[in-house]
Amino acid sequence: MRRSTLVNWLLVLAVVALAALPLLVVQGEWGGADGVAQDAISESHPDYEPWFTSIYEPPSGEVASGLFALQAAIGAGIVGYYFGVARTKRRLGRGTTPQHPGDTT
Amino acid sequence: MHIAEGYLPPLHAAAWAVASAPFVVHGARAVVHQVRTDPDSKLLLGAAGAFSFVLSALKIPSVTGSCSHPTGTGLGAVLFRPPVMALLGTIVLFFQAVLLAHGGLTTLGANVFSMAVVGPWVAYGVYRLTRRAGGGLGLGVFLAAALGDLATYCVTSVQLALAFPDAVSGVGGAIVKFGSIFAITQIPLAVSEGLLTLLVVRLLVRVSPDELRRLGVLPRPVAPSTGESTAKEVGA
Numbered sequence: 001m002r003r004s005t006l007v008n009w010l011l012v013l014a015v016v017a018l019a020a021l022p023l024l025v026v027q028g029e030w031g032g033a034d035g036v037a038q039d040a041i042s043e044s045h046p047d048y049e050p051w052f053t054s055i056y057e058p059p060s061g062e063v064a065s066g067l068f069a070l071q072a073a074i075g076a077g078i079v080g081y082y083f084g085v086a087r088t089k090r091r092l093g094r095g096t097t098p099q100h101p102g103d104t105t
Numbered sequence: 106m107h108i109a110e111g112y113l114p115p116l117h118a119a120a121w122a123v124a125s126a127p128f129v130v131h132g133a134r135a136v137v138h139q140v141r142t143d144p145d146s147k148l149l150l151g152a153a154g155a156f157s158f159v160l161s162a163l164k165i166p167s168v169t170g171s172c173s174h175p176t177g178t179g180l181g182a183v184l185f186r187p188p189v190m191a192l193l194g195t196i197v198l199f200f201q202a203v204l205l206a207h208g209g210l211t212t213l214g215a216n217v218f219s220m221a222v223v224g225p226w227v228a229y230g231v232y233r234l235t236r237r238a239g240g241g242l243g244l245g246v247f248l249a250a251a252l253g254d255l256a257t258y259c260v261t262s263v264q265l266a267l268a269f270p271d272a273v274s275g276v277g278g279a280i281v282k283f284g285s286i287f288a289i290t291q292i293p294l295a296v297s298e299g300l301l302t303l304l305v306v307r308l309l310v311r312v313s314p315d316e317l318r319r320l321g322v323l324p325r326p327v328a329p330s331t332g333e334s335t336a337k338e339v340g341a
Contacts, residue, residue, distance in 0.1 A: 004307065011304045015297045019165045022293070028170020033290045034107050034207075036171050037283060041112065041269050044279075048269070050111030054206035067205050068162045075158030079305075082152035086312040 106176070106219055106261040106287065107201065110209025117268045122214025125191075128222045132191030139189060146185075149309075149316055153181035154193035156305060160298060161197055161220075167290040175298035176257050179250030180305055182225035183232045184320055194221025219260035228253025242322070246306045251299030258287040 022028070041048060058064035113121070140147050160177030167173055181190045195217050201207040208216050232249035236242075266279035274281075309317060317323040 004311070008304055008307060011300050011307075015300050018293050018297045018300075022166045022168050022170070026166075026168055026170045028166070030166055031171050032164060033167075033169075033171045033173040033287055034109060036286050037265060038109055038112060040282060040286060041265070044271060044282075045269050050109070051115060052111035052209065052211045054110045054202075054209060056203060057206040058204075064205060068164075071200065071205075072159050072162040075155040075160075075162065078155035079152050079159065082148050082155075083308060083312060085148060086309075086316070090312055 106173075106216065106258050107198075107208035108212040108215050108261065108264065110202070110206070111211055112209070113212050113215055113264070113268050115211075117264070118211045118214060120214075121212075121218050121264065125195075125214045125217040125222060128188070128191040129195050129217060132188045132193075132195070132221075135186070135188035136192050139185060143319065146316065146320065149313070149320075150181075150185060150189065153184055153189075154196065156180050156302075157190070157193060157197050158200075160301065161201070165294055165297065167293050169286075169290045171286075171290055173258075173287070173290045173294055175294050175301070176220050176224055176254050177298065177302075178220060178224045178257070179228035179246075179253040179298065180302045182228040182253065183246055183249050183302075183306075184317075184322060187222075187225035187229045190225035191217070191221045194225070197221075215264050216261075219257045219264065223260045224253045224257035227256035242306065242310075243303055247299040247303045249299075250302035251295040254295040254298045255288065255291055258291040259284065262287050 023030075058067060136150070139150060157177035157180075160175040162174070164172040164174050176194075178190045178194050181193055195213075198208055198213060198216050198220060202209050202213055202216075228249040231252045232245045235245035235248050240248075262280055262283035265283045266276050269279060270276040271278035271282060306322075310323070314323055318325050
């Protein structure tokens with residue numbers, strides 16, 4: 001494996017570890033920080049009434065998580081498409097002189 | 106950092122909307138200008154916006170026992186300068202406000218100000234300072250994305266503190282309170298965002314160095330260079 005590829009995988013591993021370690025080490029509710037902030041507002045300003053409610057609210061947690069997954073999927077699809085196009089363009093553009101000896105096969 | 110629908114008093118909501126509006130309009134013009142003058146960068150521009158779309162959908166557990174999400178605006182700010190991200194970030198926030206009941210239309214101005222204006226500008230500033238101080242592309246990108254992410258959540262804390270000052274300690278006390286909810290949760294996530302943005306830029310250096318050269322992220326060489334010299338830039 002090329003050194004830069006190894007570094008890239010280590011970056012991925014570090015991100016996964018940063019997300020997984022708190023789950024193992026910390027005892028938490030794992031609610032959203034946004035919700036925690038809302039609770040803090042209700043606590044310090046019990047009189048405050050939200051004066052507007054969302055025009056559309058996903059009917060259940062399942063539907064909401066589906067929509068979040070859709071958002072991530074659309075984004076990841078476009079990012080992946082870019083890298084596919086860029087990589088292909090670069091390979092075709094280079095023709096018979098590949099950048100790395102390993103790519104010739 | 107999404108202030109929920111209706112959770113800012115009308116006056117605050119209006120003030121943040123007024124503050125954000127010029128940045129978004131300017132951002133829209135910047136996007137049009139970018140696409141007109143450099144049509145080949147359209148796809149990368151879309152990918153930068155899509156990166157923010159992905160990252161802001163990911164709720165990640167953090168050390169405080171609650172979850173939060175990165176913003177993904179640092180990448181586009183470094184590649185295309187911050188104005189472009191004002192528009193792209195607004196699109197992301199609008200989508201979440203309308204379809205996911207995450208954030209809100211009344212709080213859109215405030216959320217745009219923190220995520221699509223301050224975050225990208227802090228990221229860009231940090232990037233430029235790091236490069237000027239002699240830091241490499243990799244270090245600059247990492248610090249830009251991480252600190253831009255963190256700055257977004259600090260702004261959210263200040264916005265909530267201004268609207269809901271503490272009865273005893275006032276706005277200052279409330280900043281500390283909301284900061285402890287948002288900013289501390291965000292520190293590991295900011296590091297994650299820095300690492301992910303660094304990863305994407307490393308991959309970009311490998312697959313589209315010409316694009317990065319045109320955007321001025323990689324130095325424009327006098328002689329046509331191969332990918333090898335640019336790969337060294339990020340220690341790839």
